[in-house]
Amino acid sequence: xxxxxxxxxxxxxxxxxxxxxxxKKPDPFCVIxxxxxxxxxxxxxxxxxxxxxxxxxxxxxxxxxxIEVVYHLFSYRHRHTAVLKVKLPRENPSVAxxxxxxxSANWMEREIFDLVGVNFxxxxxxxxxxxxxxxxxxxxRKDFVEPLEYHGISTVRESPIIRLDAGKK
Amino acid sequence: MSTLHTEEMTLNMGPQHPSxxxxxxxxxxADGEVMREAIPDVGYxxxxxxxxxxxxxxxxxxxxxxxxxxxxxxxxxxxxGMACEKLAxxxxxxxxxxxxxxxxxxxxxxSHLLAVGTMGMDIGAFTPFVHALxxxxxxxxxxxxxxxxxxxxxxxxxxxxxWDLPPGWREKALAYLDHFDPILDEFNSLISFNKIxxxxxxxxxxxxxxxxxxxxxxxxxxxxSGVKWDIRKDLxxxxxxxxxxxxxxxxxxxxxxxxxxxxxxxxxxxxKESVKILCQALTRIPSGPVLAKVVRNFxxxxxxxxxxxxxxxxxxGWYVVSDGTGxxxxxxxxxxxxxxxxxxxxxxxxxxxxxxxxxxASLDVIAPEIDR
Amino acid sequence: MQQLIEYxxxxxxxxxxxxYQIVAAVVVLxxxxxxxxxxxxxxxxxxxWVERRVWARIQSRIGPNRVGxxxxxxxxxxxxxxxxxxxxxxxxxxxxxFKLAPYLVMLAWILPWAVMPFSSALILADLxxxxxxxxxxxxxxVVGILMAGWSSNDKWSLIGGIRSAAQIISYEIPAGLSIFxxxxxxxxxxxxxxxxxxxxxxxxxxxxxxxFCFIAAGxxxxxxxxxxxxxxxxxxxxxxxxxxxxATEYSGMRYSLFFMAEWGNLxxxxxxIATLFLGGWQAPRVSADPVVMNxxxxxxxxxxxxxxxxxxxxxxxxxxxxxxxxxxxxxxKYLVPIAFANLIGTAVWVALWPEGNSVxxxxxxxxxxxxxxxxxxxxxxxxxxxRMELYFRPNI
Numbered sequence: 001x002x003x004x005x006x007x008x009x010x011x012x013x014x015x016x017x018x019x020x021x022x023x024k025k026p027d028p029f030c031v032i033x034x035x036x037x038x039x040x041x042x043x044x045x046x047x048x049x050x051x052x053x054x055x056x057x058x059x060x061x062x063x064x065x066x067i068e069v070v071y072h073l074f075s076y077r078h079r080h081t082a083v084l085k086v087k088l089p090r091e092n093p094s095v096a097x098x099x100x101x102x103x104s105a106n107w108m109e110r111e112i113f114d115l116v117g118v119n120f121x122x123x124x125x126x127x128x129x130x131x132x133x134x135x136x137x138x139x140x141r142k143d144f145v146e147p148l149e150y151h152g153i154s155t156v157r158e159s160p161i162i163r164l165d166a167g168k169k
Numbered sequence: 170m171s172t173l174h175t176e177e178m179t180l181n182m183g184p185q186h187p188s189x190x191x192x193x194x195x196x197x198x199a200d201g202e203v204m205r206e207a208i209p210d211v212g213y214x215x216x217x218x219x220x221x222x223x224x225x226x227x228x229x230x231x232x233x234x235x236x237x238x239x240x241x242x243x244x245x246x247x248x249x250g251m252a253c254e255k256l257a258x259x260x261x262x263x264x265x266x267x268x269x270x271x272x273x274x275x276x277x278x279x280s281h282l283l284a285v286g287t288m289g290m291d292i293g294a295f296t297p298f299v300h301a302l303x304x305x306x307x308x309x310x311x312x313x314x315x316x317x318x319x320x321x322x323x324x325x326x327x328x329x330x331x332w333d334l335p336p337g338w339r340e341k342a343l344a345y346l347d348h349f350d351p352i353l354d355e356f357n358s359l360i361s362f363n364k365i366x367x368x369x370x371x372x373x374x375x376x377x378x379x380x381x382x383x384x385x386x387x388x389x390x391x392x393x394s395g396v397k398w399d400i401r402k403d404l405x406x407x408x409x410x411x412x413x414x415x416x417x418x419x420x421x422x423x424x425x426x427x428x429x430x431x432x433x434x435x436x437x438x439x440x441k442e443s444v445k446i447l448c449q450a451l452t453r454i455p456s457g458p459v460l461a462k463v464v465r466n467f468x469x470x471x472x473x474x475x476x477x478x479x480x481x482x483x484x485x486g487w488y489v490v491s492d493g494t495g496x497x498x499x500x501x502x503x504x505x506x507x508x509x510x511x512x513x514x515x516x517x518x519x520x521x522x523x524x525x526x527x528x529x530a531s532l533d534v535i536a537p538e539i540d541r
Numbered sequence: 542m543q544q545l546i547e548y549x550x551x552x553x554x555x556x557x558x559x560x561y562q563i564v565a566a567v568v569v570l571x572x573x574x575x576x577x578x579x580x581x582x583x584x585x586x587x588x589x590w591v592e593r594r595v596w597a598r599i600q601s602r603i604g605p606n607r608v609g610x611x612x613x614x615x616x617x618x619x620x621x622x623x624x625x626x627x628x629x630x631x632x633x634x635x636x637x638x639f640k641l642a643p644y645l646v647m648l649a650w651i652l653p654w655a656v657m658p659f660s661s662a663l664i665l666a667d668l669x670x671x672x673x674x675x676x677x678x679x680x681x682x683v684v685g686i687l688m689a690g691w692s693s694n695d696k697w698s699l700i701g702g703i704r705s706a707a708q709i710i711s712y713e714i715p716a717g718l719s720i721f722x723x724x725x726x727x728x729x730x731x732x733x734x735x736x737x738x739x740x741x742x743x744x745x746x747x748x749x750x751x752x753f754c755f756i757a758a759g760x761x762x763x764x765x766x767x768x769x770x771x772x773x774x775x776x777x778x779x780x781x782x783x784x785x786x787x788a789t790e791y792s793g794m795r796y797s798l799f800f801m802a803e804w805g806n807l808x809x810x811x812x813x814i815a816t817l818f819l820g821g822w823q824a825p826r827v828s829a830d831p832v833v834m835n836x837x838x839x840x841x842x843x844x845x846x847x848x849x850x851x852x853x854x855x856x857x858x859x860x861x862x863x864x865x866x867x868x869x870x871x872x873x874k875y876l877v878p879i880a881f882a883n884l885i886g887t888a889v890w891v892a893l894w895p896e897g898n899s900v901x902x903x904x905x906x907x908x909x910x911x912x913x914x915x916x917x918x919x920x921x922x923x924x925x926x927x928r929m930e931l932y933f934r935p936n937i
Contacts, residue, residue, distance in 0.1 A: 024472055024473075025472060026255050026256065026258075026472065026474045027472075027473060027474050027475055029473075053382050053383070054382050054383070054385050055385060056385060056477070056484075056486055056503070057475065057486040057488055057501065057503040058503075059488050059499070059501040059503075061490055061498070061499045061501075062499075063498075070473075070488065072475050072486065072488065076382055076396070076398060079403060079404065081475070083475070102383055102385070103380075103383050103384045103385075103511070104383065104384050104385030104508055104511065106511055107507060107508070107510070107511035108503070108507075115219075128212075129211060129212060130211065130212040130215040130540055130541075131212060131215065132212070139217060139220060140219065140220055140499075178696055180696050180697065180700075202700070202704075202865060202866070289861065292861040292862065293773065293775070293860075293861040293862030294859070294860065294861035294862075295596075295600065295858065296599055296600045296858050296859060299600035299601065299602060300600065300601060303601060355923075360861070363860065363861065365773055365860055365861050365862070365863050366861050368863065368864075368867055369861060369863065369864060369867075521864060521865070521866065522700070523776065523864045523865065524864070
């Protein structure tokens with residue numbers, strides 16, 4: 001099935017909880033209301049026409065005015081992809097977890113929580129995965145400012161060129 | 170006499186360890202030799218490559234992609250190149266595509282050699298490791314002549330490859346392939362059917378097919394569980410439809426389908442298939458340019474795309490968001506080892522500590538892929 | 542040894558009537574010191590060089606070839622380096638046990654040299670319980686290894702120590718049981734008499750005396766490898782899992798004591814099997830002069846032992862290691878019942894043919910030769926196929 005057909009099918013079923021179907025090139029996507037993402041995904045997983053068996057990729061993207069979580073879904077049986085998006089506000093972004101449908105969401109959502117700061121409700125083990133446990137801040141946000149030191153180790157150093165120049169004098 | 174403590178031990182298989190494939194850490198809760206759980210702790214190799222992409226631009230990111238998975242760097246190069254080409258609708262010339270396929274398949278053989286070699290070494294057989302690395306050295310020599318580097322190649326560019334095949338390289342590559350094919354049989358006869366090796370690997374870490382798909386396991390791990398899925402065949406890209414090759418899957422000859430021995434055999438058989446592809450590609454390569462004309466300040470139109478490349482460790486998904494400027498807005502790489510690590514915590518229940526090492530080796534986990 | 546003492550007294554070097562006991566004690570002490578310092582310890586060092594070269598050739602590499610001719614002085618260089626290293630005792634480790642453990646393991650290795658039958662005259666102490674003594678003292682390694690694992694205050698060392706203890710203790714049983722067929726056939730435990738009961742030609746060796754002894758030799762070899770912590774049973778020091786197992790926290794000379802004991806143990810294993818099954822120092826009677834005969838017997842004994850040492854290294858380079866539960870399963874479910882069956886079979890054999898049966902001897906030699914020929918054919922086939930050079934450089 002073409003991605004657009006999948007989105008039409010979802011729209012038939014869920015009506016106005018599908019906020020937008022964007023027919024962009026190269027990949028068309030579909031924006032879903034954050035509160036109903038779990039139902040939509042459960043429908044896509046169970047429906048024999050779409051039968052999405054794998055969550056191929058889940059990314060968090062920080063735009064200036066919102067944070068988006070992008071889900072790339074894939075079906076091994078029918079060999080089609082679908083791209084769903086969820087738009088969240090930048091303060092306290094929060095969406096329900098998809099862990100119960102596809103287990104691969106477990107670690108991917110941990111990564112999004114760690115790097116972008118999205119809170120996933122219902123996640124079994126939401127803690128930082130790539131950054132150290134006591135890190136503050138979410139690095140992949142556009143307004144992230146790196147702290148000047150971490151546990152007493154400075155994260156900045158003066159440019160070696162300046163030091164070489166200083167030595168020459 | 171004080172009471173005997175019989176609670177479970179908490180062991181730390183720390184970030185520096187002779188066996189784990191890269192800098193990985195496991196917190197093992199063990200009851201003697203049998204583990205209750207092995208909780209992975211990743212992030213020791215996190216270099217924020219995705220954030221760097223937002224600073225260096227499209228062309229400048231190509232060397233960084235090598236470091237996402239330094240063992241099979243050609244595939245990461247190819248993924249980034251293909252993502253940018255899909256965004257900007259650039260078409261790669263045919264000879265460029267052939268060069269990409271040749272380089273990529275050589276890299277696949279090299280990566281699988283390393284994987285099976287280190288698997289042998291983790292099980293305790295030191296000899297197959299050295300034999301596999303001997304063959305890998307020869308491939309490294311070939312690729313060094315092609316692009317100048319032995320590990321982080323930076324060979325591909327957006328729109329094709331950087332350099333054409335040097336004169337005489339084709340003959341050397343074909344000679345190497347003639348030499349390599351019987352070596353695989355020798356490797357097989359040396360270790361693959363050894364009773365001790367089979368006992369160590371059969372029925373360890375069984376992953377049924379539905380679970381593998383649910384956990385988004387890809388590549389030889391998925392094929393070892395019996396799912397016949399290969400992006401090169403099923404969602405073909407580049408010039409792979411031109412080639413005739415088979416996709417080996419695990420058949421559970423020594424144990425259950427989806428155990429470590431199946432994943433190991435899939436890698437050995439995949440090397441044979443790569444040799445087939447390489448022979449066909451090297452003999453049929455057309456002439457022509459290898460690099461499409463791409464402007465230096467590359468500004469793809471705003472949009473986003475996802476690309477999947479069949480790397481040696483599985484299907485690597487590249488998600489690139491472009492905002493119309495010369496710097497990407499967001500790059501996200503989803504690699505096969507990330508999903509495999511997510512599965513280890515569940516698989517390790519009830520295994521012995523010696524099996525954990527065999528399991529990690531059979532899943533062919535590489536730390537830079539997980540942490541980026 | 543007796544002859545040497547009498548020779549010293551008779552030569553009159555020490556006066557008219559020296560006190561026998563003191564002379565005997567001094568001569569024995571000096572001879573033991575000689576054996577340990579000149580034979581045992583250099584052997585442990587040189588065998589590391591041999592192992593590294595053999596291992597490297599199996600892996601299609603070269604091995605150490607820089608230090609000295611063909612890398613022969615590599616072990617000296619390693620020894621000097623290890624002596625010069627810092628001696629680290631972890632703060633929380635139990636210092637007395639920690640320091641004592643390597644000495645116990647060395648002790649377990651050095652004590653069997655007292656009954657090593659080098660030739661008919663060169664044996665330090667011809668105990669009439671020689672084999673039993675050897676088996677008993679090699680078991681002292683367990684104490685040393687457990688001590689090392691426990692006192693290091695490190696969970697991984699503890700696991701390595703306990704694995705090793707379980708392994709060595711389990712494999713004592715089949716090893717001991719495999720010695721009994723030979724003991725039953727000769728009726729004695731003394732090394733000298735067991736060797737004298739065999740002849741110098743293969744059909745007179747106990748290996749080919751009857752099929753039960755043949756199997757017993759195989760079981761003894763496997764069990765001895767397991768007792769010596771050699772691949773395929775080197776789980777206690779499995780590099781990929783436990784860095785160095787029970788010896789992880791050791792550095793410098795203490796570390797090298799453990800591993801000298803392991804390599805030196807190869808000689809002990811080889812000596813036990815050569816004595817019991819391969820005819821020991823028995824050599825053809827080429828001359829009546831005892832000195833010449835002794836030298837020939839020395840060469841024959843060493844050749845047999847070194848062949849078995851080479852066999853251990855060959856196996857190390859070829860096989861992967863087996864897991865601890867598989868190891869224990871193999872011991873208790875397979876080797877022990879087969880060893881018991883051997884025992885009963887040999888008892889029946891000795892009852893039927895107390896003087897031995899030369900027909901069976903020739904038959905077994907023919908069988909052994911056939912097996913060797915089949916094996917060598919496979920080896921030669923693979924050697925012929927591996928005709929490529931060591932390093933194939935397409936660039937040049």
